[in-house]
Amino acid sequence: MALLSIDHLSISFGGLAAVYNLSMEIEQGALYGLIGPNGAGKTTVFNLLTGVYKPKEGLIRLDGQDITGLAPAQISAAGIARTFQNIRLFRALSVIDNVKVGLHESFPYSTLAGVLRLPSFRKQEQAIDDRAMEILEIFKLGEQRDLLAANLPYGAQRKLEIARALATKPKLLLLDEPAAGMNPGETQELMDTIRYIRDELGLTVLLIEHDMRLVSGICEQLTVLNFGRMLAQGETKQVLQDPEVIKAYLGE
Amino acid sequence: MLNTIRRKYGFYIVIVLFWLLMTLLKSAGALSSHFASLLVPMTYYAIAAVALNLCVGILGELSIGHAGFMCIGAFSGAIFSLLTKEALPGALRFFLAFLVGIALAALFGFLIGIPVLRLKGDYLAIVTLAFGEIIKNILQAVYFGVDSKGVHLALDMTDFTLEPDGLTLIKGPQGVSGTPRDSSFTVGIIVLLLALVLVHHLMDSRDGRAIMAIRDNRIAAEATGIHVTRYKMLAFTLSAAIAGAAGVLFSHNVTTMTNITNYFNYNASIMLLVYVVLGGIGNINGSVVAAMILYLLPEMMRGLQRYRMLIYAIVLILMMLFNWSPALVEKRRKAVAWLKNKLPGRGKGVA
Amino acid sequence: MSFLNYLINGLSLGSVYAIIALGYTMVYGIAKMLNFAHGDIIMVGSYIVYSAMSMAGMHPAIAILIAMVGCMVLGVVTERVAYRPLRGASSSLAVLITAIGVSYLLQNIALLVFGADTKAFTSVINWKGITLFDGELQIRGTTIITIAVGLLVLFGLQAFIHRTKSGQAMLAVAQDRGAATLCGIDVNKTIAITFAIGSSLAAVAGVLFCSTYPTITPYIGSMPGIKAFVAAVFGGIGSIPGAMIGGLTLGVIEILSRTYISSQLSEAIVFAILIVVLLVKPTGLLGKRVMEKV
Numbered sequence A: 001m002a003l004l005s006i007d008h009l010s011i012s013f014g015g016l017a018a019v020y021n022l023s024m025e026i027e028q029g030a031l032y033g034l035i036g037p038n039g040a041g042k043t044t045v046f047n048l049l050t051g052v053y054k055p056k057e058g059l060i061r062l063d064g065q066d067i068t069g070l071a072p073a074q075i076s077a078a079g080i081a082r083t084f085q086n087i088r089l090f091r092a093l094s095v096i097d098n099v100k101v102g103l104h105e106s107f108p109y110s111t112l113a114g115v116l117r118l119p120s121f122r123k124q125e126q127a128i129d130d131r132a133m134e135i136l137e138i139f140k141l142g143e144q145r146d147l148l149a150a151n152l153p154y155g156a157q158r159k160l161e162i163a164r165a166l167a168t169k170p171k172l173l174l175l176d177e178p179a180a181g182m183n184p185g186e187t188q189e190l191m192d193t194i195r196y197i198r199d200e201l202g203l204t205v206l207l208i209e210h211d212m213r214l215v216s217g218i219c220e221q222l223t224v225l226n227f228g229r230m231l232a233q234g235e236t237k238q239v240l241q242d243p244e245v246i247k248a249y250l251g252e
Numbered sequence B: 001m002l003n004t005i006r007r008k009y010g011f012y013i014v015i016v017l018f019w020l021l022m023t024l025l026k027s028a029g030a031l032s033s034h035f036a037s038l039l040v041p042m043t044y045y046a047i048a049a050v051a052l053n054l055c056v057g058i059l060g061e062l063s064i065g066h067a068g069f070m071c072i073g074a075f076s077g078a079i080f081s082l083l084t085k086e087a088l089p090g091a092l093r094f095f096l097a098f099l100v101g102i103a104l105a106a107l108f109g110f111l112i113g114i115p116v117l118r119l120k121g122d123y124l125a126i127v128t129l130a131f132g133e134i135i136k137n138i139l140q141a142v143y144f145g146v147d148s149k150g151v152h153l154a155l156d157m158t159d160f161t162l163e164p165d166g167l168t169l170i171k172g173p174q175g176v177s178g179t180p181r182d183s184s185f186t187v188g189i190i191v192l193l194l195a196l197v198l199v200h201h202l203m204d205s206r207d208g209r210a211i212m213a214i215r216d217n218r219i220a221a222e223a224t225g226i227h228v229t230r231y232k233m234l235a236f237t238l239s240a241a242i243a244g245a246a247g248v249l250f251s252h253n254v255t256t257m258t259n260i261t262n263y264f265n266y267n268a269s270i271m272l273l274v275y276v277v278l279g280g281i282g283n284i285n286g287s288v289v290a291a292m293i294l295y296l297l298p299e300m301m302r303g304l305q306r307y308r309m310l311i312y313a314i315v316l317i318l319m320m321l322f323n324w325s326p327a328l329v330e331k332r333r334k335a336v337a338w339l340k341n342k343l344p345g346r347g348k349g350v351a
Numbered sequence C: 001m002s003f004l005n006y007l008i009n010g011l012s013l014g015s016v017y018a019i020i021a022l023g024y025t026m027v028y029g030i031a032k033m034l035n036f037a038h039g040d041i042i043m044v045g046s047y048i049v050y051s052a053m054s055m056a057g058m059h060p061a062i063a064i065l066i067a068m069v070g071c072m073v074l075g076v077v078t079e080r081v082a083y084r085p086l087r088g089a090s091s092s093l094a095v096l097i098t099a100i101g102v103s104y105l106l107q108n109i110a111l112l113v114f115g116a117d118t119k120a121f122t123s124v125i126n127w128k129g130i131t132l133f134d135g136e137l138q139i140r141g142t143t144i145i146t147i148a149v150g151l152l153v154l155f156g157l158q159a160f161i162h163r164t165k166s167g168q169a170m171l172a173v174a175q176d177r178g179a180a181t182l183c184g185i186d187v188n189k190t191i192a193i194t195f196a197i198g199s200s201l202a203a204v205a206g207v208l209f210c211s212t213y214p215t216i217t218p219y220i221g222s223m224p225g226i227k228a229f230v231a232a233v234f235g236g237i238g239s240i241p242g243a244m245i246g247g248l249t250l251g252v253i254e255i256l257s258r259t260y261i262s263s264q265l266s267e268a269i270v271f272a273i274l275i276v277v278l279l280v281k282p283t284g285l286l287g288k289r290v291m292e293k294v
Helices: A040-048 A070-077 A096-103 A110-117 A119-138 A154-167 A184-199 A210-217 A236-242 A243-249 B004-027 B035-060 B068-082 B092-117 B121-141 B185-203 B205-218 B217-224 B229-255 B268-278 B284-325 B328-342 C002-031 C037-053 C060-085 C094-112 C141-163 C167-174 C177-182 C187-212 C222-235 C240-260 C264-279
Strands: A006-012 A016-026 A031-035 A057-062 A080-082 A170-175 A204-208 A221-226 A229-235 B141-147 B150-154 B167-171 C130-132 C136-138
Touching: A006 A040, A016 A040, A016 A221, A016 A229, A031 A040, A031 A210, A040 A080, A040 A170, A040 A204, A057 A210, A070 A080, A070 B217, A080 A154, A080 C264, A096 A119, A096 B205, A110 A119, A110 B185, A110 B205, A110 C141, A119 A154, A119 A184, A119 B167, A154 A170, A154 A184, A184 A204, A210 A236, A221 A236, A221 A243, A229 A236, A229 A243, A236 A243, B004 B035, B004 B185, B035 B185, B035 B205, B035 B229, B035 B268, B035 B284, B068 B092, B068 B121, B068 B167, B068 B229, B068 B268, B092 B121, B092 B229, B121 C130, B121 C264, B150 B217, B185 B205, B185 B229, B185 B284, B205 B217, B205 B229, B217 B229, B268 B284, B268 C094, B284 B328, B284 C060, B284 C094, B284 C222, B328 C060, C002 C037, C002 C136, C002 C141, C002 C167, C002 C187, C002 C222, C002 C240, C037 C060, C037 C094, C037 C187, C037 C222, C060 C094, C060 C187, C136 C141, C141 C167, C141 C187, C141 C240, C167 C177, C167 C187, C177 C187, C187 C222, C222 C240, C222 C264, C240 C264
Parallel strands: A031 A204, A031 A221, A080 A170, A170 A204
Antiparallel strands: A006 A016, A006 A057, A221 A229, B141 B150, B141 B167, C130 C136
């Protein structure tokens, strides 16, 4: 059974169908790409998957569980984490605290324990700190742990967003244009990290990307969106050679 | 190690030293009676400023109604003390009055938070203002008392008659009188320290991180699994509760609360906001310092009489311009960099 | 008949709120700031008219004109000196607190110049008003003129905004300051014009308010100011017809609840209704909802 299955998903804004009748299935452990021209509705799909928008029609299932229309926090608990196209960090928090927010649900000591500094607080905070450092080290951000997130360079901010997403222990990781604004060296490093996340941490990754080098480099399967509708779907190589897809990207 | 202690406990030590100094000066008779009478108000305004900063700086929601929560704490604490004046020993009664005032302010914070926190930005601010004014307005209009026949509540003096054994608790615009003067500078400092420890510990825990994450980016916080409503409610309710504690100190210091409009209207809320902004939004210790200094400032200028509020207003405007104007901030930054370059031994060319 | 009378009184008070709210809403919409000193401009306007009429013995029309010009200058100067330097500050609270400082400043200057005692304001309107239905319904001249001025201001402002270049510039700045700058609009000038108009309207509102409630103290501006702010939010802040509707509704609610429910609780009722409106429609009656882009 697929980890994520999207069934006839539709949403419209002001009468305009942003996503229409979209179906796709992502297998456990897949590296899946969602591509398409600007305004095709890719980010809208992410917003539907993470509960920012409620779909007008359709069904979303994660690991067999129906998550259609759940609130964002519930979807996070169900196992989907994401990054944002326009980076959304907790800017006034330190780098490590950004990750610690992601660990929030995994270490649920009570408010009282926190305020009174009970043993459960001390024990769990230690574990939170250790775990957060482990995650930061994956992205080589350990040394910047006490820096404010807002003061990180751009590329590091994108990495920190992924680190924060990983901290929520997701089954499925959604990356919205992770390579945007990165130079070729940084993009290469990012590709390695994404592969590491899939191979070593066993996550399933769905990503939106315009950088074709990254898409063809790591995505095994693709869905192409155009005007909110599915244009092509399948193995990366075949999809990228599809004349319809080329037409949509390059125009007539 | 010393650094950690200084960072973590430094401010508490400063407050304790301040308490010690004032207490010594007072017992030595070195403080004027006017100045001595300002010590308790300083503590409750500092506490109220800490409460408001939790809401404005940590939760990131502008409230212009916090005087309302202070008002609830003041009235409920005072009423409790009036009812138990004979029955309970002073210290226990005052302690319980705190619990009552805090609990009621927290309850109102919770109830008001449910609708208010759905709104955003300035709309939230105006609704908190509205709630603050409603609380003040109602408490100013009601007559409330108890007698052998039970509880009496009226909106009009003519409808309000008690049995001879009755006890008037709220007497319309004349408010509450006869509250025991239980507040002291020492109690004020203790409550202030407790409030500070509470807020600092909260900020430095998973709940605090969640609250600040919501402030920085609500959408990302939700996507990261934070239950936004729950944590907004937590912060807002706690903030109201702390303001309630300040209110209990208030009513047990002034003992007679007549014409409460002057103490608990939106101007009072705004004054608290001034403390918070000048002390630094999100800087809890800063709020304490700002509240104490800014409360003292006009009081100490009583000699200047007619001019003191005028001077206060000008100082306020100038301080805001100096602290926040982007052009001035930039100039200051450059001046600091220039100084650093000029200082011998430090000329590392800091840009 | 008495209901009708109260209703008309409510509309009259509402017109005053509406005129103040128009100033609030324009400044908020265009400069994106809550000008807490706006209410005190009303007070300044009233004192100017009072001084000109009672002390210098001028004709009311001239007195009002002087007050409008005086408040206009005051509005523009405070904007230039106290608010403009804070544009682009890292927190929007900075300018809010500064406005509070300006409010204190104006109140205390008035206190020094005129003292704390209440001054009796001679109404600028001498017209007795009209009597209808054989004396059953009496409408005071002040009431009629207040409502008329309110409507005049509304239509005048609408025409100004939609028909003149400065008005169009205001709309542009309100929508997107950056884009307006790129289109060659002088944002500073536009905001200064907004303050000029808002402040001179406050002078008008002050005269009308004091003609109905003929006393002046240094603090009279603060409560109508805050209620006008509520009215602006009520109608949907940033919207000019919204401010008008909000002001009128608020005035009517206030007078009716004072008459029929409780005079002590009328303020609480006004604020409670505001809360209900905002909960049902979080952006006010005519406010537009802007969806957050993710």
